[in-house]
Amino acid sequence: MMPSSFEPPAARDWQFPRHVAGTALLVAMGAEAGVSTAALLRGTGLGARDVADPQREVTAEQELRVVRNLLATAPGVTGAHVGAAYHASTFGPLGFALLSSPTLGDAANLALRFIDLSFTFTIPSATVEDQDVVVRVDDRGVPADVRRFLVERDLTAIWTVLREICGSSAGLDAAWDADRSTLRFATRWLDHPLPQANAHACAIAEALCRDLVSPRRGRNAFTGQVRILVAQHLEAGAPMGTVAAALGLSERSLRRRLTEVGTTYRAVLDDVRSTAAEQLLADGLLLDDVARRLGYAEASSFVVAHRRWTGRTPRETRDPATGGGS
The missing domain is CATH 3.90.1520 (H-NOX domain)
Structure with a gap:
């Protein structure tokens, strides 16, 4: 009708x-x-x-x-x-x-x-x-x-x-x-x-x-912009200075604005990395490749971070269809 x-x-x-x-x-x-x-x-x-x-x-x-x-x-x-x-x-x-x-x-x-x-x-x-x-x-x-x-x-x-x-x-x-x-x-x-x-x-x-829209709508708009820019620069480690410059801010101003909305740059970076890691592991990438995509110099650093985020190693959370290989 x-x-x-x-x-x-x-x-x-x-x-x-x-x-x-x-x-x-x-x-x-x-x-x-x-x-x-x-x-x-x-x-x-x-x-x-x-x-x-x-x-x-x-x-x-x-x-x-x-x-x-x-x-x-x-x-x-x-x-x-x-x-x-x-x-x-x-x-x-x-x-x-x-x-x-x-x-x-x-x-x-x-x-x-x-x-x-x-x-x-x-x-x-x-x-x-x-x-x-x-x-x-x-x-x-x-x-x-x-x-x-x-x-x-x-x-x-x-x-x-x-x-x-x-x-x-x-x-x-x-x-x-x-x-x-x-x-x-x-x-x-x-x-x-x-x-x-x-x-x-x-x-x-x-x-x-x-x-797709639920996570976006649940975030502060400024934090959402920071997340997008972090994701774009993730392979290079998403340095705070790079993201701040993309927003036309100093690092100090970026830090202050994130504090005002109840978060930190480290928390945003970790969240973006953990979300990306979940998808990359499900896609079956080797741990070295996942680590590189997330901006880590070596796989061991990624493993430590993943355990901090989830309480599990990447092997333990990988899609069973991949056989848990590294």
């Missing part, structure tokens, strides 16, 4: 962590215009390996820097060009949940419920007005130098994905008003059954979405 109202967006502003896929798409669009990856990533602290890492998260500020670099080096690439390059699959589990939703109305509410798994900078909302659904993107708080680009990108991405999940031949049409940051389409489309609807697949994908 067509919803008479929509859920409020789960995020109030754009400063939430995001998967690297959105940054990778910006880099790919720049590459098509002849701009090097290094030029597009300048000032972000990211490298080509980060963009290619399917596990990598980035901060909103890092993605925003890539947007600015793209505008500076490829002025012919518009927000509409970039938005049209998005697909449901770009959004990972959220995209699969959208595709497998029963109707377009269900998909719209699901997208709003998990908007912090998207790449938007202009937070969308939806209302029913007369016979139209009106989607508005909120560009308040978006820096002026990138506002127009991001309004166009985000609205185009929304529209592109809506049409994709409806089916390419469905005939869904919209009226645009870029100056007012809105698009509208007929309410009758909210009851449109999606061609890939699958209740079981949708439930699984939605559960994955909850698993």
